[in-house]
Amino acid sequence: MARTPSTMAPLGRPMPAFTLPDTVTGGTVSSADFAGAPVLVMFICNHCPFVVHVQDAFGALEREFADQGLRIVAISSNDVEAYPQDGPEPMKALATTLGWGFPYCLDETQEVARAFDAACTPDFFLYDAEHRLVYRGQLDGSRPGNDVPVTGEDLRAATRAVLAGQAPPAEQQPSLGCNIKWKR
Numbered sequence: 001m002a003r004t005p006s007t008m009a010p011l012g013r014p015m016p017a018f019t020l021p022d023t024v025t026g027g028t029v030s031s032a033d034f035a036g037a038p039v040l041v042m043f044i045c046n047h048c049p050f051v052v053h054v055q056d057a058f059g060a061l062e063r064e065f066a067d068q069g070l071r072i073v074a075i076s077s078n079d080v081e082a083y084p085q086d087g088p089e090p091m092k093a094l095a096t097t098l099g100w101g102f103p104y105c106l107d108e109t110q111e112v113a114r115a116f117d118a119a120c121t122p123d124f125f126l127y128d129a130e131h132r133l134v135y136r137g138q139l140d141g142s143r144p145g146n147d148v149p150v151t152g153e154d155l156r157a158a159t160r161a162v163l164a165g166q167a168p169p170a171e172q173q174p175s176l177g178c179n180i181k182w183k184r
Contacts, residue, residue, distance in 0.1 A: 004120040004179035008136055011170065015039065015131040016115035020075065020105035023091040029073055029103040036129055038162045039071045040155075043113060043123040043180065045078045045086045046094050050177035051121050053144045057152045059100055061159070068163045069129075072102035077113035078121070078181040080106070086181070113180055120177035124155055128162050135162070137172035 019030040031039075042058065044051045062072055074095075080087040088106055095104040107113055116125055126135035135158035142148040158168035 003176050005176050006123050006136055006138075006174040007117040007119045008172070008174050009117045009125070009133060011133055011136075013133045015041070015125075015127045015133070016112065018107075018112045018115065020107055020112060021088075022103040022105050023088040024095045024100070024104050029105050031131070034071045034073075034131070037069055037071045038129050038159075039073065039127045039131065040159065041116065041125040041127070042072065042074045043077060043116070043118040043121055043125075044074050045076045045083070045121045045178075045181075046090050047083060047085045048121040048178040049144045054122060054139050054142065054150050054152075055094075055098060057139060057150050058102075059098055061152060061155070062100065062102055064156070065159055065163065066101070070159060070163065074100070074102060074104045075107050075112060075118075076104070076121075077107040077110045077118065079110075079183045080108065081183075083181050110180070110183060118180060120175060120179055122177050123175050123180075126155070126158055126162060126168070134158065135168045135172060136175075138175045141173070143176060 078086040142150045161168040
């Protein structure tokens with residue numbers, strides 16, 4: 001199992017514009033849909049053991065923060081020809097099974113992942129209401145096999161700060177996961 005860290009994009013950077021198909025609803029999702037709201041962009045996929053290890057926490061984050069104004073979008077940018085389990089139908093099935101209410105979008109061209117400088121799954125990017133990057137890093141210190149419980153404490157603390165109009169701590173730990181499966 002390869003371990004790839006986040007690139008740790010510069011804080012303050014504006015959220016890249018995007019429009020992607022939502023595999024759950026069949027509609028499209030655009031960065032403009034989140035205007036005026038803080039947004040969490042998660043690069044994930046179906047098969048990565050690092051994502052599978054923490055995927056239940058995604059719904060918990062949504063339940064905890066949606067009523068406070070946080071918007072969430074998950075994006076899979078993996079090469080679906082080489083990894084068909086990360087394709088649209090399996091993505092929809094996973095989101096439905098886990099009861100996610102947020103969009104789970106397919107970045108088939110991988111242009112959105114490149115625009116965000118996403119490197120791994122999971123890779124988290126939290127933007128304030130002005131869509132400036134305020135957190136990029138790990139959900140928490142839990143990894144498959146390290147016996148650290150999945151709490152989401154790092155991302156939760158950053159989200160609470162953003163929703164309270166405060167800046168998250170500048171010292172942030174990179175996420176660690178499988179590399180995005182880039183097309184050849």
